Amino acid sequence: MIPEASCQRSILLRRYASGVMMDLNSLRQFLVVARLEHLSRAAEELHIAQPSLSRTIARLEGELGAALFDRGGRLRLNDTGRLFRDHVERALGELDAGRRAVAQASSQGLGAVRLASETFLTLTGPMAAFKSAHPAVELALHWSPPEDMARRLRAQEVDLCVASQPIHAEDLESVQLFDEAVGIGVPLGHPLAGRASVTIDELADQPFVTARPGHWLRRLLDRLFAARGLTPKIVCEADEHGAIAELIIAGLGIGLAPAFARRNAVSAPVAWIPVDSPDCRRTVTLYWSADSHLPTAVRLMRTTITNWNWSGGEPRAGADDRPARQA
Secondary structure, eight states: OOOHHHHHHHHHHHHHHTTOOOOHHHHHHHHHHHHHOOHHHHHHHHTSOHHHHHHHHHHHHHHHTSOOEEOSSSOEEOHHHHHHHHHHHHHHHHHHHHHHHHHHHHHTSOOEEEEEESOSTTTHHHHHHHHHHOTTSEEEEEEOOHHHHHHHHHTTSOSEEEESSOOOOTTEEEEEEEEEEEEEEEETTSTTTTOSOBOSGGGTTSEEEEEOTTSHHHHHHHHHHHTTTOOOEEEEEESSHHHHHHHHHTTSOBEEEEHHHHHTTTTSSEEEEOBSOTTOEEEEEEEEESSSOOOHHHHHHHHHHHTEETTTTEEOTTOOSOOOOOO
16 A cells, blocks of 8 residues: 555646646745745735735646645645745755856856855854855854754755754754854853863852754853753744843843854953853854755865864865765
8 A cells, every 4th residue: 555645645646747837936935835834924024915825825726736835724834845845845846956057157266155044153164264265155154053054955945054063954064163162251341250170050040141942052151951851941042152241241131152152262351161061062053055066166166164263263284176975
């Protein structure tokens, strides 16, 4: 007996291949609805009227002969919708990649690089070196939470992603850039400022300045406290390491700070204290799609990043374009 999921897949693909004509705009609108699972928010993001968007989704389902969403209460993407979403992401990604390849061939230039990361503070050195060496290459920087990175790489919305927490997807290749300790940053006049190290238990009553939920810094803080049955006392949330550091300097609280940030802000009036926990670390990794052909500019950027000397803040001698795949 053929599994039901396989039957649905076969029917869906036969209908799609037998002359169903779907305009690209409808497919892009479907992807937004699939991502948000909310018609009004999707319509707002797309700058169109919600009734028009509803008709687009209904027409798409009619052409496919299958429902893509469950509508019992809240809108939910169903199994068929997820199947179709994956195909649409790959198809639109290939079209965009084709346009970029033609533009690159026509102009005989290196093209552009679209780089996504949770924070660009870490990447200022290699990006500056790359731009100096290749001034004609356009750089497009995208802030992205790690849970969106696999989708954006698969859809070829971005070329490279740098994340401080793991991205779990089979269709990605990666290389570890560096692993480092994460400590506690406190104002110079703070009672903890002179300590050689500190435990999580000793931080239980301290006010914390940290990142928003989902950011690697916040996930690490929550994980460290949860392992000891504690909840951090958060008094302020910010999006960037620079803003967090300024709030710590201002005396609003203390916060986790990676060693990289400490090295790059040696003159900041903040004391950095090691945390007495082997889990208080971060691993920074570069990801790219295993299924896509990387344009010349992207390969050059990948080489610059993977062969960067992170401790010295300069390119590493003897660089080539053969980054290792991370297990």
